Amino acid sequence: MEPSTPLQPLIIPRPEHTLSRAQISPAALKVLYRLHEAGYRACLVGGGVRDLLLGREPKDFDIATDARPEQVHKLFRNARLIGRRFRLAHVQFGAEIIEVATFRAHGTDSEDGDGAVVEQAEDGRILSDNVYGSIEEDAWRRDFTLNALYYDIANFAVLDYVGGLTDLRAGLIRLIGDPLQRYREDPVRMLRAVRFAAKLGFRLDPATEAPLPRFGHLLEKIPPARLFEEVLKLFLGGCALQSFELLRHYRLFGWLFPATERCLSHQQQHYPKTLLARTLASTDERLAAGLSTHPAFLFAALLWEPLRERWHRLEDEGMDGSEALQAAADAVIQAQLRHTALPRRYSLPMREIWEMQPRLAAITGKRPLRLLSHPRFRAGYDFLLLRAEADEQAAELARWWTGFLALDDTGRAIATQPPAKAPAAGKSKSRRRRKARASATDATPPAES
Ligand code: ATP
Ligand code: MG
Numbered sequence: 001m002e003p004s005t006p007l008q009p010l011i012i013p014r015p016e017h018t019l020s021r022a023q024i025s026p027a028a029l030k031v032l033y034r035l036h037e038a039g040y041r042a043c044l045v046g047g048g049v050r051d052l053l054l055g056r057e058p059k060d061f062d063i064a065t066d067a068r069p070e071q072v073h074k075l076f077r078n079a080r081l082i083g084r085r086f087r088l089a090h091v092q093f094g095a096e097i098i099e100v101a102t103f104r105a106h107g108t109d110s111e112d113g114d115g116a117v118v119e120q121a122e123d124g125r126i127l128s129d130n131v132y133g134s135i136e137e138d139a140w141r142r143d144f145t146l147n148a149l150y151y152d153i154a155n156f157a158v159l160d161y162v163g164g165l166t167d168l169r170a171g172l173i174r175l176i177g178d179p180l181q182r183y184r185e186d187p188v189r190m191l192r193a194v195r196f197a198a199k200l201g202f203r204l205d206p207a208t209e210a211p212l213p214r215f216g217h218l219l220e221k222i223p224p225a226r227l228f229e230e231v232l233k234l235f236l237g238g239c240a241l242q243s244f245e246l247l248r249h250y251r252l253f254g255w256l257f258p259a260t261e262r263c264l265s266h267q268q269q270h271y272p273k274t275l276l277a278r279t280l281a282s283t284d285e286r287l288a289a290g291l292s293t294h295p296a297f298l299f300a301a302l303l304w305e306p307l308r309e310r311w312h313r314l315e316d317e318g319m320d321g322s323e324a325l326q327a328a329a330d331a332v333i334q335a336q337l338r339h340t341a342l343p344r345r346y347s348l349p350m351r352e353i354w355e356m357q358p359r360l361a362a363i364t365g366k367r368p369l370r371l372l373s374h375p376r377f378r379a380g381y382d383f384l385l386l387r388a389e390a391d392e393q394a395a396e397l398a399r400w401w402t403g404f405l406a407l408d409d410t411g412r413a414i415a416t417q418p419p420a421k422a423p424a425a426g427k428s429k430s431r432r433r434r435k436a437r438a439s440a441t442d443a444t445p446p447a448e449s
Pocket of ligand 1: 046060147186
């Protein structure tokens with residue numbers, strides 16, 4: 001796959017490309033210049049070059065250099081060395097972190113002169129990859145051709161060793177080298193392929209695309225913490241809906257969220273897909289409008305169907321409503337943790353959003369007023385609104401709450417009067433329970449004002 005002798009890159013001199021220093025963050029420029037002045041090679045690489053050439057705003061700026069991590073560390077007081085699989089320097093400027101990586105060789109063989117080792121598992125996965133190399137070698141070990149373009153601070157030229165510029169122009173995501181080998185080395189590249197296709201609106205090159213539907217199982221080997229990070233990038237990067245569609249299309253989604261995938265493929269109605277699709281679309285809309293989104297909300301939607309199924313099954317087996325919800329939440333979270341991590345700072349508010357759902361169905365007496373002061377009320381209500389788009393009973397409840405929120409204090413007091421008639425006698429406990437959890441449909445919504 002790699003050339004045995006280094007190839008001359010395609011060099012695009014400054015006047016012939018559109019990437020200008022004015023578009024690069026001052027922090028990244030500072031790092032580039034300091035490395036250059038200290039006599040090292042310093043290039044912007046990866047998403048920074050790709051996005052700027054496409055006229056997009058990069059998410060972050062990555063720098064590649066021939067300085068070793070320790071040498072980078074010495075040059076910057078605000079640098080720290082991180083990573084085991086890849087040793088990198090992070091140079092911090094306020095909230096902005098500039099990632100500085102030393103040029104690496106792709107080698108699968110054992111050692112370079114420094115005793116650094118590429119550690120590989122039996123299945124071909126690269127476990128640690130600290131063999132330093134030349135810039136050409138560094139280009140060839142990157143994932144996609146459009147991610148392997150360099151902007152050289154020495155002469156402001158763009159360097160292309162792998163045909164990235166042609167693919168960039170053609171709108172193609174193409175793995176560098178043999179796709180099967182590259183996916184085996186690092187299966188997360190499959191998720192990255194999907195993410196870049198969704199984000200850039202690009203097509204996957206046929207050879208890059210072909211293995212995806214049958215290679216999803218390779219993701220089982222990836223630590224849940226890394227998959228969690230990738231899931232956040234997929235769903236909080238502004239193209240969540242498109243990423244989700246592509247993940248399902250390539251049969252990758254089920255390796256990230258198996259319980260959700262089972263619900264999506266078993267259920268006849270479109271409900272679970274609609275709820276999830278609406279949540280992802282609204283996440284994208286919020287991000288586009290510059291609003292914040294909380295991963296807890298996203299995960300609440302991603303795992304809602306598995307939760308609901310289990311919760312109702314436990315209730316039907318005779319468990320009390322709130323106990324059943326707790327037990328179902330425990331089980332669903334436990335099962336999910338085998339695939340993606342889910343830190344408690346996200347899983348706790350996610351549970352609160354879930355627990356809010358049956359409480360939102362109790363709309364008589366003082367309970368609605370009390371619920372309004374719950375710190376998670378807004379998220380719970382927003383979640384109900386999304387459920388409402390796919391579920392008629394939830395829609396009725398959502399209308400009630402929307403009307404209720406629009407009322408003044410007196411109006412709210414009137415709206416929460418107990419109903420004139422008690423529920424019809426003779427209903428079984430479980431029927432009453434089922435009805436309560438579906439929604440409080442016996443309450444009259446307040447008149448629209
Ligand atoms: P963005 O930052 O917009 O998500 P990016 O392309 O910059 O996209 P990063 O995760 O920041 O992605 O990685 C920076 C660069 O490092 C990539 O462009 C690519 O060249 C290289 N890289 C990242 N992850 C891998 C990987 N798993 N295998 C090979 N190269 C990778
Ligand atoms: Mg990046």
